[in-house]
Amino acid sequence: xxxxxxxxxxxxxxxxxxxxxxxxxxxxxxxxxxxxxxxxxxxxxxxxxxxxxxxxxxxxxxxxxxxxxxxxxxxxxxxxxxxxxxxxxxxxxxxxxxxxxxxxxxxxxxxxxxxxxxxxxxxxxxxxxxxxxxxxxxxxxxxxxxxxxxxxxxxxxxxxxxxxxxxxxxxxxxxxxxxxxxxxxxxxxxxxxxxxxxxxxxxxxxxxxxxxxxxxxxxxxxxxxxxxxxxxxxxxxxxxxxxxxxxxxxxxxxxxxxxxxxxxxxxxxxxxxxxxxxxxxxxxxxxxxxxxxxxxxxxxxxxxxxxxxxxxxxxxxxxxxxxxxxxxxxxx
Amino acid sequence: xxxxxxxxxxxxxxxxxxxxxxxxxxxxxxxxxxxxxxxxxxxxxxxxxxxxxxxxxxxxxxxxxxxxxxxxxxxxxxxxxxxxxxxxxxxxxxxxxxxxxxxxxxxxxxxxxxxxxxxxxxxxxxxxxxxxxxxxxxxxxxxxxxxxxxxxxxxxxxxxxxxxxxxxxxxxxxxxxxxxxxxxxxxxxxxxxxxxxxxxxxxxxxxxxxxxxxxxxxxxxxxxxxxxxxxxxxxxxxxxxxxxxxxxxxxxxxxxxxxxxxxxxxxxxxxxxxxxxxxxxxxxxxxxxxxxxxxxxxxxxxxxxxxxxxxxxxxxxxxxxxxxxxxxxxxxxxxxxxxxxxxxxxxxxxxxxxxxxxxxxxxxxxxxxxxxxxxxxxxxxxxxxxxxxxxxxxxxxxxxxxxxxxxxxxxxxxxxxxxxxxxxxxxxxxxxxxxxxxxxxxxxxxxxxxxxxxxxxxxxxxxxxxxxxxxxxxxxxxxxxxxxxxxxxxx
Numbered sequence: 093x094x095x096x097x098x099x100x101x102x103x104x105x106x107x108x109x110x111x112x113x114x115x116x117x118x119x120x121x122x123x124x125x126x127x128x129x130x131x132x133x134x135x136x137x138x139x140x141x142x143x144x145x146x147x148x149x150x151x152x153x154x155x156x157x158x159x160x161x162x163x164x165x166x167x168x169x170x171x172x173x174x175x176x177x178x179x180x181x182x183x184x185x186x187x188x189x190x191x192x193x194x195x196x197x198x199x200x201x202x203x204x205x206x207x208x209x210x211x212x213x214x215x216x217x218x219x220x221x222x223x224x225x226x227x228x229x230x231x232x233x234x235x236x237x238x239x240x241x242x243x244x245x246x247x248x249x250x251x252x253x254x255x256x257x258x259x260x261x262x263x264x265x266x267x268x269x270x271x272x273x274x275x276x277x278x279x280x281x282x283x284x285x286x287x288x289x290x291x292x293x294x295x296x297x298x299x300x301x302x303x304x305x306x307x308x309x310x311x312x313x314x315x316x317x318x319x320x321x322x323x324x325x326x327x328x329x330x331x332x333x334x335x336x337x338x339x340x341x342x343x344x345x346x347x348x349x350x351x352x353x354x355x356x357x358x359x360x361x362x363x364x365x366x367x368x369x370x371x372x373x374x375x376x377x378x379x380x381x382x383x384x385x386x387x388x389x390x391x392x393x394x395x396x397x398x399x400x401x402x403x404x405x406x407x408x409x410x411x412x413x414x415x416x417x418x419x420x421x422x423x424x
Numbered sequence: 425x426x427x428x429x430x431x432x433x434x435x436x437x438x439x440x441x442x443x444x445x446x447x448x449x450x451x452x453x454x455x456x457x458x459x460x461x462x463x464x465x466x467x468x469x470x471x472x473x474x475x476x477x478x479x480x481x482x483x484x485x486x487x488x489x490x491x492x493x494x495x496x497x498x499x500x501x502x503x504x505x506x507x508x509x510x511x512x513x514x515x516x517x518x519x520x521x522x523x524x525x526x527x528x529x530x531x532x533x534x535x536x537x538x539x540x541x542x543x544x545x546x547x548x549x550x551x552x553x554x555x556x557x558x559x560x561x562x563x564x565x566x567x568x569x570x571x572x573x574x575x576x577x578x579x580x581x582x583x584x585x586x587x588x589x590x591x592x593x594x595x596x597x598x599x600x601x602x603x604x605x606x607x608x609x610x611x612x613x614x615x616x617x618x619x620x621x622x623x624x625x626x627x628x629x630x631x632x633x634x635x636x637x638x639x640x641x642x643x644x645x646x647x648x649x650x651x652x653x654x655x656x657x658x659x660x661x662x663x664x665x666x667x668x669x670x671x672x673x674x675x676x677x678x679x680x681x682x683x684x685x686x687x688x689x690x691x692x693x694x695x696x697x698x699x700x701x702x703x704x705x706x707x708x709x710x711x712x713x714x715x716x717x718x719x720x721x722x723x724x725x726x727x728x729x730x731x732x733x734x735x736x737x738x739x740x741x742x743x744x745x746x747x748x749x750x751x752x753x754x755x756x757x758x759x760x761x762x763x764x765x766x767x768x769x770x771x772x773x774x775x776x777x778x779x780x781x782x783x784x785x786x787x788x789x790x791x792x793x794x795x796x797x798x799x800x801x802x803x804x805x806x807x808x809x810x811x812x813x814x815x816x817x818x819x820x821x822x823x824x825x826x827x828x829x830x831x832x833x834x835x836x837x838x839x840x841x842x843x844x845x846x847x848x849x850x851x852x853x854x855x856x857x858x859x860x861x862x863x864x865x866x867x868x869x870x871x872x873x874x875x876x877x878x879x880x881x882x883x884x885x886x887x888x889x890x891x892x893x894x895x896x897x898x899x900x901x902x903x904x905x906x907x908x909x910x911x912x913x914x915x
């Protein structure tokens with residue numbers, strides 16, 4: 093009886109001792125996490141971040157576009173390897189003055205460099221002159237090199253993007269393609285003058301029956317693609333291919349096609365790659381996506397800055413190609 | 425405080441639990457302190473930015489006032505506020521650090537610096553009356569001021585957002601912290617309870633066993649088993665001390681018992697001495713009686729001898745004379761020493777009496793060497809042996825019985841032998857007779873005269889004289905070996 097009681101007593105002691113140690117450990121961990129949240133968020137971490145050699149601003153639109161996310165990531169990844177501190181300024185794409193204000197603010201702060209995404213209308217030449225006057229390295233990034241000459245530029249060619257999209261859609265529809273093209277909010281006022289429109293036109297030249305029957309520019313905002321696609325399909329039910337110029341437009345258009353139950357009837361050729369687009373491609377809603385390598389563009393922009401700081405003037409136009417993201421072959 | 429004591433163990437366990445709880449509480453308290461510190465930092469940063477913006481406003485106002493009025497007061501104000509603004513700008517981060525807020529502070533510091541440079545240039549232009557230049561400077565300074573305000577606003581919102589995010593994370597963790605605190609307190613309480621429960625058993629269990637043993641000892645059961653406790657605490661000490669006390673009590677009782685035994689033996693010894701004293705007195709009385717009776721017997725025999733002489737009864741007279749001499753010899757103290765010649769004379773008279781009684785039924789030969797006639801030997805050793813042969817060995821023999829009495833010297837011993845041709849003795853009887861004679865067995869019965877002789881020789885010679893019984897099938901030979909010179913014998 094005594095032995096049994098002693099065993100039970102010891103068992104409880106060991107059990108509750110372990111529970112006490114566990115609870116203490118849990119308490120320390122939880123309190124530690126809470127302290128860490130305060131330290132990192134407000135008080136500043138115990139380990140001060142290293143002081144870097146350069147301070148560069150990345151100025152990009154606040155559009156929820158994977159292209160800019162990729163660009164931002166590419167810049168940060170390359171900057172981390174080159175002792176460059178990156179400060180990201182997001183200007184409102186719907187307010188044209190914001191881009192210039194951000195640029196001027198960076199000049200006023202006398203940063204070491206400015207990597208700026210600009211549409212084709214941006215006066216990059218003037219900005220480059222202003223920046224050099226303030227001894228600031230200016231690296232413009234965009235889809236298309238602006239008409240106003242810039243000595244250096246990093247971008248992807250919308251014309252090539254249009255050609256790639258055209259090739260993809262003719263591979264599916266051939267002569268029967270009736271194309272609706274939804275362009276981004278930034279660009280030429282008249283869609284037929286947009287390089288992407290022209291690229292598609294070039295690609296379908298060999299298919300006499302294929303035709304761009306609708307082309308419009310989406311408004312800024314994440315729901316713009318859905319709105320533009322809905323209007324387009326309602327106004328011309330014969331459209332059997334939708335070509336979308338950005339990731340948000342692609343996701344919105346896909347939503348419309350699914351809602352209207354026209355998956356398979358209306359093919360979607362999208363742009364860029366997001367988890368949603370990947371899922372829609374794999375489920376067959378989107379036929380293919382022309383992916384711009386914005387990550388590489390960002391990295392290249394940082395390297396251009398570093399090279400100019402070392403004395404090599406950034407003066408060339410660098411254009412990155414595309415990859416086609418289609419449905420994966422289940423057999424593979 | 426010794427760790428081995430019960431109190432020490434309880435205190436050590438309680439202290440351990442308490443320390444854990446105090447540590448955890450302090451850690452939680454420290455986190456709460458940091459929370460308060462964070463709130464303070466948040467307000468202080470906001471306050472600093474507000475102050476900075478206020479200084480910028482004042483600087484702008486004095487700058488525009490000076491450009492408008494060129495008054496010395498406004499210039500003084502500008503110098504004062506711009507100096508203050510420059511100081512505040514310098515207090516902001518100046519380094520390129522990969523942190524959005526730090527970089528914004530660096531931007532703000534530099535924008536303010538640019539603003540001040542532009543404003544100072546505008547002041548100089550105004551003092552130089554360069555109207556186009558100060559107008560342009562005023563516009564440019566206004567733009568820089570706007571950028572600074574944008575940055576201040578951005579800094580505020582970013583810092584607020586970052587702080588809110590941190591507070592949200594902190595708040596999200598509070599239920600877990602509270603839960604872990606509750607678990608900590610509960611586990612500590614249960615552990616404390618378990619430890620106390622275990623200790624209470626460890627305390628009461630040996631104490632109960634000790635109490636049972638103490639009760640048994642109290643009832644007089646001093647041999648009860650005291651529980652063995654090897655622990656080094658007070659209970660172990662108590663058990664060991666109690667066990668030592670029990671051993672001491674047991675030893676005391678053993679001493680008392682031994683002393684009682686000694687006293688009892690002493691009492692018995694005294695009783696025995698008293699009894700012997702009584703017997704001695706009886707013996708003395710008997711001795712007196714036996715001293716009286718021989719006188720009467722000798723007087724009577726002497727009277728008989730005289731009577732036989734007057735009546736010319738020569739044979740009767742000789743009988744009575746030999747009987748009287750024999751009785752006198754036999755009734756003298758038996759532990760005396762006599763010369764062999766006296767023993768031989770006693771035996772001859774006894775044989776003369778036996779011949780008178782038995783006639784020619786037995787043949788007697790007495791062969792004693794001349795050399796030993798003067799040697800002293802214990803008295804009355806030959807006659808009882810002859811009597812034993814007649815009474816036992818030859819009792820059933822009607823004729824042809826022969827008894828030989830011999831005395832010779834062998835080396836430094838006298839050897840006296842009485843041999844008959846009677847029934848003899850078996851080996852077992854010989855051994856029993858010798859053993860009983862040596863041990864002093866007073867059992868009356870067969871061979872009492874023989875045993876008496878053997879024992880008297882053994883006692884009077886301190887074991888140096890021996891008696892051998894030889895019975896080769898027919899007859900018995902009693903062989904007495906005596907040293908020539910015996911201690912205690914008269915020389």
